[in-house]
Amino acid sequence: MSGSRPKYTIGFVAAAKQDVASLDGSTKKRLKKALNDKLAVDPEGYGTPLRGDLAGYWKHEFTSHRVIYRIYADKRLIVICAVGKRQGEHVSDVYRRLEAVVKSGKVAEQILTVLKDLEKPKPRNK
Helix, strand or coil, rough: CCCCCCEEEEECHHHHHHHHCCCCHHHHHHHHHHHHHHHHCCCCCCECCCEEEEEEEEEEEEEEEEEEEEEEHHCCEEEEEEEEECCCCHCHHHHHHHHHHHHHHHHHHHHHHHHHHHHCCCCCCC
16 A cells, blocks of 8 residues: 555654654654554554453554554544553553553544544644
């Protein structure tokens, strides 16, 4: 599917922006490629649905990391909720962190902020 036009817009909750900021340059580059070439084109085809407390979320693995996201098909939107390592002792860390934030309601608040930001009219360049 490489070269396909993106069908989905990608947004990030605040916590995921922090996760991305902590990545090294080469991992950020690979994440950007995975988001633009795969998830923005076919988020279900390139992802795996999560279960249990994280039902409704999806994961995509790239290099030694995973990205966890929600799909809003009606808005053609992917919201990135967490990014973390998927090896060694880090395997469950990203899930535990996200579960805690989901249970606190903070992810819902952050997703709502992303949705509101996308609905704001874009300023026109003159």
